[in-house]
Amino acid sequence: MQREIGIALMKRALDIMxxxxxxxxxxxxxxxxxxxxxxxxxxxxxxxxxxxxxxxVASSEIPEPHDYLVRSAVGRSVLLTRDxxxxxxxxxxxxRHRGAEPVQGCGNARSFTCPYHAWSYDIRGRLVGMPHxxxxxxxxxxxxxxxxxxxxxxxxxxxVVVRPGAEIDVAAHLGELDAEIASLGxxxxxxxxxxxxxxxxxxxxxxxxxxxxxxxxxxVHPGTFALNPQAAAVDIAFFDSFGPxxxxxMPMFGRDEVARIRATPEEEWDPAASIGCIWWIAPGLLIAQxxxxxxxxxxxxxxxxxxxxxxxxxxxxxxxxxxxFSSPAEMAARAAKAVRQDQPVWETCGRGxxxxxxxxxxxxxxxxxVQLMHESVAKQIxxxxxxxx
Numbered sequence: 001m002q003r004e005i006g007i008a009l010m011k012r013a014l015d016i017m018x019x020x021x022x023x024x025x026x027x028x029x030x031x032x033x034x035x036x037x038x039x040x041x042x043x044x045x046x047x048x049x050x051x052x053x054x055x056x057v058a059s060s061e062i063p064e065p066h067d068y069l070v071r072s073a074v075g076r077s078v079l080l081t082r083d084x085x086x087x088x089x090x091x092x093x094x095x096r097h098r099g100a101e102p103v104q105g106c107g108n109a110r111s112f113t114c115p116y117h118a119w120s121y122d123i124r125g126r127l128v129g130m131p132h133x134x135x136x137x138x139x140x141x142x143x144x145x146x147x148x149x150x151x152x153x154x155x156x157x158x159x160v161v162v163r164p165g166a167e168i169d170v171a172a173h174l175g176e177l178d179a180e181i182a183s184l185g186x187x188x189x190x191x192x193x194x195x196x197x198x199x200x201x202x203x204x205x206x207x208x209x210x211x212x213x214x215x216x217x218x219x220v221h222p223g224t225f226a227l228n229p230q231a232a233a234v235d236i237a238f239f240d241s242f243g244p245x246x247x248x249x250m251p252m253f254g255r256d257e258v259a260r261i262r263a264t265p266e267e268e269w270d271p272a273a274s275i276g277c278i279w280w281i282a283p284g285l286l287i288a289q290x291x292x293x294x295x296x297x298x299x300x301x302x303x304x305x306x307x308x309x310x311x312x313x314x315x316x317x318x319x320x321x322x323x324x325f326s327s328p329a330e331m332a333a334r335a336a337k338a339v340r341q342d343q344p345v346w347e348t349c350g351r352g353x354x355x356x357x358x359x360x361x362x363x364x365x366x367x368x369x370v371q372l373m374h375e376s377v378a379k380q381i382x383x384x385x386x387x388x389x
Contacts, residue, residue, distance in 0.1 A: 001183050006271025010261075012238045013251040013275050018258045023238040025368040027388035030360040035374070035385060036203040036353045042305045044381035045204075048283050049074045049300050051166060053173045055157035055285050056080060058191040058296060058315060061106075062088065062158070066123050069106040072197050072309065074162050074300050078149065079103050079112075083123045088153045090160040091125045091146040102146075121146055156186025156315075176242045177279065184287065184294060189315040191296070192332035195339055197311050202350030204284065204301040204308035205377065210342055211286050211299070212248065212278075212369035220345055224338050239368045244282035244376045248369050252276050280369070282376055290314070292322050295335060306350050312339055360387065 016022055035041060054073060057080050062069055068081045070093055077093035079102075095102050095114040102114035102121055111128060113120045119130040125146035130136065150161040150168035155178075159170045171178045200207055210216060214234040217225055237250040252274055253261065261269065278288040288295040293316040300309050314335055316328035326334065353361070363370045378386055 001180055001271065001277075003271070005180075006275070007266055007269060009238075009249050009275050009277075010269055010271045013249065013253075014258055014261060016236050016238060017251040017253065017255055020236065020255065022235045022366050023368065024365040025371045026365070028365055029363040029371045029374065030387040030389060031363060031374055032360045032385045032387070033353055033356065033358070035378070035383060036205060036361075037305050039305060041381065041383060042301060044383075045283075045301055045377065046074065048377075048380055050163050051161060052283050053152070053159040053161055053168055053170050054283075054300075055281070055296075055298060056090070056160045057158050058189070058313070059088070059153060059156050059158060059187060060189060060191045060315075064108060066108050066110055067106075068103065068109060068112075068123070070101075070103050071311070073160070075303055076162050077101050078160065078162065079125075079146065080158055080160075081123050081125075088151065088158045089124060090149040090151040090158065092149060092164070093146070095119055096127060096144040096146070097130075155181050155184070156189060174281065175245070177245055177247070177281070180247075181279065181281070181287070185317060186287075186294065186296070186315055189293065189317050190319065190328065192314045192316060192328045194314060194332045194336035195310060195312040197309055198339065198343070199302070200308045200310055200343060200346055200350075201306060202308055202346045203305055203353060204299055205374070206349045206353060207299055207308050207310060207342075207346050208280075208284070208373055209363075209367075209370045210346060211297070212246070212280060212373050213367050214250075215367070216345075220341050221338055224334065224341065235366045237369070239372055241372050241376065244380055246280040246369060246372050246376065248278040248280070250276050280373060282380070291325055291331070293317060293328065293331060306354055310339065312336065 056073055057069055062080055062082045065082055065084045070079050079091045079093040081089045093101050093103055097117055097119050100114050100116040103112045111120050111122050120128050122128050125148055127141045127144040147164050150166050152159050152168050152170045154170045161168045174181055217234055237248055240247045276289045284299040286297040293314055296315050297312040302308055312335055314332040321327045
């Protein structure tokens with residue numbers, strides 16, 4: 001993060017910590033239940049996910065030539081590979097013969113053989129052979145490569161648009177946040193999986209709400225994060241929107257430290273150590289600073305309004321934890337534990353949004369990040385039903 005931005009954020013952090021009051025939204029928000037339950041809305045949201053760059057894997061998940069990984073994204077099986085020259089690729093993981101999935105899991109291989117009829121593809125997705133090749137005399141195998149998807153490796157992630165033939169420009173997608181995301185150093189971090197691809201029985205926006213506020217933490221995660229709801233300033237935060245994206249910042253110091261920091265010359269301030277940030281990169285990527293590493297998670301809608309999929313992990317700049325901290329694997333395990341605690345609550349929200357007799361959810365003025373997320377989605381899909389009170 002550029003220092004001038006960090007200093008400006010420090011001043012905001014000092015103000016809200018001293019006042020013990022977050023930066024508030026102008027009004028309360030009412031979100032009609034059709035924003036969660038209407039299939040027409042859901043179809044537009046799936047269109048948004050299908051046409052946006054999605055950070056499907058961290059670069060460190062396929063670090064070596066011939067590494068590969070298969071994951072699901074917006075209902076599609078996607079094969080991510082790194083070829084012999086170190087270039088990353090993304091393909092629809094469907095055999096050109098009958099549509100079976102040629103590849104499963106992850107590993108290192110020079111070719112993949114479909115389990116149905118043994119058609120074989122190389123690391124660049126090219127069809128390189130099949131049994132009884134002489135029966136296919138005159139067939140141009142180059143026409144039958146795996147369908148490649150638009151992809152771009154940037155800032156430590158492999159970004160993919162899951163629609164073939166679409167354009168991809170990650171820098172343009174990130175806009176003002178491009179340099180800020182670059183400064184996180186994710187390209188030099190290792191990935192530790194917490195949840196590989198978890199199905200959730202809830203609308204995806206209901207899950208996103210829980211990722212953009214800390215108010216629930218003392219109640220849902222009392223044994224994981226040990227916050228006292230009476231003492232912890234769980235909503236002391238500030239939020240900014242950058243196009244469709246959101247930055248959530250919070251002080252990493254207490255109220256008793258405000259006077260000392262204000263008395264220190266600004267040139268001696270250390271914003272990186274004093275502010276924690278979470279970035280919501282539309283439509284469903286979460287990057288969050290946590291201790292010495294980063295949470296990296298992505299969320300996408302399922303095939304119906306009451307289904308979502310969530311992938312969650314931890315990025316570490318080092319294989320060994322700094323002294324006094326938990327190991328990267330332990331940090332990932334803690335992240336998984338937290339999501340397991342969130343999941344049953346999210347799923348009750350899903351049932352309540354589907355069957356509740358009320359007509360809208362209420363998002364408070366101190367839940368500004370949740371409001372910004374709903375406004376971002378609504379603007380991108382042309383929904384006009386959000387209300388303010």
